[in-house]
Amino acid sequence: MHYSDYLELDKILDAQHPESDRQGQPAHDEMLFIVIHQAYELWFHQLLFETESVIGILGQPALNDNSPELQTIVHRLSRCATILKVLVHQIDIMETMTPMDFLDFRDKLRPASGFQSWQFKLLEARLGLKYEHRFGKQYYLSQLRQPEIERIKAGENQPSLLQLLNSWLERMPFFDAPASSNFWSDYRLRYQQSLTDVEKGNLEYFDTVLEGPIPDLPDHSADASNIGRSTERPLAGDRSLSPAACRAALFIMLYRGYPLLQLPFQVLHQLLEIDEQLSTWRYRHMSMVHRMIGTRIGTGGSTGKDYLGSALERHHLFREIAALTSFLIERKRLPQLDPEMERRLGFVAG
Amino acid sequence: MHYSDYLELDKILDAQHPESDRQGQPAHDEMLFIVIHQAYELWFHQLLFETESVIGILGQPALNDNSPELQTIVHRLSRCATILKVLVHQIDIMETMTPMDFLDFRDKLRPASGFQSWQFKLLEARLGLKYEHRFGKQYYLSQLRQPEIERIKAGENQPSLLQLLNSWLERMPFFDAPASSNFWSDYRLRYQQSLTDVEKGNLEYFDTVLEGPIPDLPDHSADASNIGRSTERPLAGDRSLSPAACRAALFIMLYRGYPLLQLPFQVLHQLLEIDEQLSTWRYRHMSMVHRMIGTRIGTGGSTGKDYLGSALERHHLFREIAALTSFLIERKRLPQLDPEMERRLGFVAG
């Protein structure tokens, strides 16, 4: 066993052949361009690997709370967030390439484009992005190769992390006792009391999200006049988490102090971390592309910045979890759980 | 001289009095909330100090290229970018506060709000944000105190970094020779040739930006359907850099290899860095606020996220510099400068 063989460095280090060299017009910075994209693809590979492993665990018919599996999920999601932070930082390296240096070889790459990273698209799909919510569907079908499209399609057709999260949350057995129905009417009242006058409208939103069925809300995505607004309310057709799942998630956030809820809370927290890092990556990526090519057309034939800006808006995968924050109330106003519930949320040795 | 006296630690360390303590309902995380905002204000103070020093140098009637002043400007702008990177990172600390922990004291802060940071508003003004372009003008007038408003108004009424940049670029003497007029008609032709079919529209944009007068472009800011588009073209009323200044800046980008242009290029580069870090800070700040309060109303009476989202769009201070990237052409197609110009761009000892 030798380091070079183990890491298959003969492949890894023999995969950089700048197009500008091939064409006899060497452009120094093309090597960086190749290497950084390869580094991104290596990490996308790892992110996919971790995501699939989490999906594998979450997809089991019954997650045993006493097994280490939930710890494993949290650990691996947290690793994904850590990787994404490095990927954000990596943009600093790309930005050492100036627009003039990029121009030296940019035309030689057409029509290749970062849009063609099937791994990234598959990652989005496995985390939970549905085809119908994807911005730039037409590109996806026209620019990727058939085997790549099939791989992503296959990924879309299997249960995603988000779907399995929904099922897992729905299975949470906190409320199987009859008493639990009282809990939510009690909570709703307390929530209503916590709203200031200008916030009264939130109650209807509360009912929609936590009780369903979902009224036919207008779709704001088309005329969203700023970044903030369009992601605030999960729209009708976009909804990925059922009212029952949302109730479980909100309960976890409210009562995370109980031992049994600590890891579920961490699962939700890490998913939000991943979403935030993905968004930050998209945002900085978009800014970088803008600094690099301005309003020129990207090598793939579209304005990269427009695509990235729209994806930034629409590909927030776990926004329905984030939105539950709107329904929290102060700890001191929380309903007291009944003793049997408290017991069940604790340790044997507690 | 003693460390504690020198740093006036009696003031610095006696300025944390949580409101939740005062009201007899201690909330542990309020201390963090106070300290992190104080740390931000310390750094805003430093950013203002550096910005004013740069303005002081740039505002001199004649910057001598042989003095170290341009180096000083680049150095201090670069320091500002470094500080801003730490400020972005500092959001990680704020995010260790969960929404439930924030709720424990949030109501006690009303109507105080981060919006009331006059130092940050002054910093924006001194960098170049005009009152009329500011999002949330009404808040600014209604929420800040009179002396604070006056301080910002005074800042708005003095030449900003952006205005002085414009004058400095206009003064650049590259084109005072008659031959220089040929340069731009030559360059325009080469630029035109570099455009692909779908990019042809860029030529009109080129003429607008580099030759003026500025046609009355429609204002897209209201219906901008995504983040990317609205910032791409400096709109008529928004224009801060004159055609002459834009030509000088573009020339600097194109011929930065000549010694005399190296520091001017760094000035432009560092301003873009500052803009990008400010934007990233706003973006992560906005995401953080959204995770913290969802759709609830901020302590200052507005939805923090909406404000931050709109400011993110509209407060890009140096976007006109970034936009010049659209007008670059490949290095090998650049017009050759005449020998006299080349000589003037070089060192005595070269």
Add this chain to the structure above:
Amino acid sequence: MHYSDYLELDKILDAQHPESDRQGQPAHDEMLFIVIHQAYELWFHQLLFETESVIGILGQPALNDNSPELQTIVHRLSRCATILKVLVHQIDIMETMTPMDFLDFRDKLRPASGFQSWQFKLLEARLGLKYEHRFGKQYYLSQLRQPEIERIKAGENQPSLLQLLNSWLERMPFFDAPASSNFWSDYRLRYQQSLTDVEKGNLEYFDTVLEGPIPDLPDHSADASNIGRSTERPLAGDRSLSPAACRAALFIMLYRGYPLLQLPFQVLHQLLEIDEQLSTWRYRHMSMVHRMIGTRIGTGGSTGKDYLGSALERHHLFREIAALTSFLIERKRLPQLDPEMERRLGFVAG
């Protein structure tokens, strides 16, 4: 309630009076020097606040596993690690000051010195650094002021985080059953089998650490010929964790998959994170001082780099926890716990 009052900005922003201004020889970079040290002191204040709160919880006679207190400890330690990461990053800002720029005001600061930060010394003490292990004891007594020394002394005389950790670990009730004595003889055998030939010596080390009494090992700290070695073995007089506490900590690392051990594992993990970030901060701080003044004498009268280098070596507070890593064995070779133990490590609802 107004932002400026709430944050007491009148104090925070009126505490910067450069000595070079006072003496009529303004040195631009002194403002940065003041502001960054004030920012550090603000964060030290917060680190102390979090540390004391953790000590308060850990010092309770009985930590109830079913209460959220252990979660709170982990959360706050993790926050400390996050703060320390930003403090490491902040050194980037200091490094924008060049040695020549520092020279412009350095002499004016004598004999003030960063060594005089009583908050940092108190933080070290509260985390667990004993006076007798401190490098530079003489400075501490001679350079700080009497009230500052007394504050640190008082801190040293109260139970530190490390001492309370020791008690908490000793209290862990995993082994109160008679069967548990077998566990360790069994484990010792498995550990012995896992050692390669060149590692055989580790067994004696295992016995020392986990079974005690502690033989009178020679103190290597004086002639340590490299960084690595001197910290590897907790020396006799240095020992802060008893054999019983070490056994509990090792057990937690080995069986962290059980629900009851998950938070204790996180406690240990976060303490190692804090130690690593503190070390990285010291290391980068030392490098920065070296770049800034070379072999010149610091303003406080000693070579800052020597002090920092020695502290780097000797102030690793939780190295006894790190050292337990040497005694791990592969998961698949772990002794199977008996069913009653397994039950007690689980949830009621598991």
Add this chain to the structure above:
Amino acid sequence: MHYSDYLELDKILDAQHPESDRQGQPAHDEMLFIVIHQAYELWFHQLLFETESVIGILGQPALNDNSPELQTIVHRLSRCATILKVLVHQIDIMETMTPMDFLDFRDKLRPASGFQSWQFKLLEARLGLKYEHRFGKQYYLSQLRQPEIERIKAGENQPSLLQLLNSWLERMPFFDAPASSNFWSDYRLRYQQSLTDVEKGNLEYFDTVLEGPIPDLPDHSADASNIGRSTERPLAGDRSLSPAACRAALFIMLYRGYPLLQLPFQVLHQLLEIDEQLSTWRYRHMSMVHRMIGTRIGTGGSTGKDYLGSALERHHLFREIAALTSFLIERKRLPQLDPEMERRLGFVAG
């Protein structure tokens, strides 16, 4: 041209075959272990590429100050520092692997070891590390393969960046006029006056470094009792920069305000940045290895931590540049340059 072909993703993404899978005992974290090392090797490849390009430029018989070549050197060195910062950050990802998770596959890797990264050793050699100064020479010869050793040997036998830096500094023509001899005797006097009583010894050091010949200083590297001291004085046999080169470098630091010296100053600055990032990487790498395996023997047969600790001490490549900081004096006490010299350090158009 397609993205996947251009990046040769068939190679990059088909190079991960965990040994634990091959042996039918899958260990989840081995994939991370492979991917992160591959990412490191990709970046080492890029660092080598940039380093060689800088060497190519610096090795030209005459660098023309009016050409953009010095800018290119600074730009690429700065890129190397940016890459190294990301490599430091990447250790965070590795640290998401716990010691227990590593144990699951560690034994399967023997005797492969990170020590066998020939690219990293070649990088050290090309930057300037001589074989005779290398810690762990025996490993290098015994553990690497013959073709790898030959590649490194070939790298050692060509002029390194440090050697070319020395020649370039020696060539600097500031002092070819007779008057320049006076400059240094004048400067020496001013330096002497700047020393405090306890610093008087620095004058001898000044003479050694800047005037030579080099007295036979004792080699402290063996008994260095702390990190700081051993690197302070370039030892006799270790010296890489001649007195003439050191004088030029010191002059550049002192008079960097003149246009002609600005880029040379940046060259020196970026080399120090690279050294600091390399050191920080080694330091965090060492800490990480210690947390991972404690005092156990690494897969390569040695204690990784000892090797890394010693390399940390001895592989500081540009410490002779850093050491010059000791010889700076205050700006206001600098000798005034004569007008002809000033003219030659300026722009034609100045």
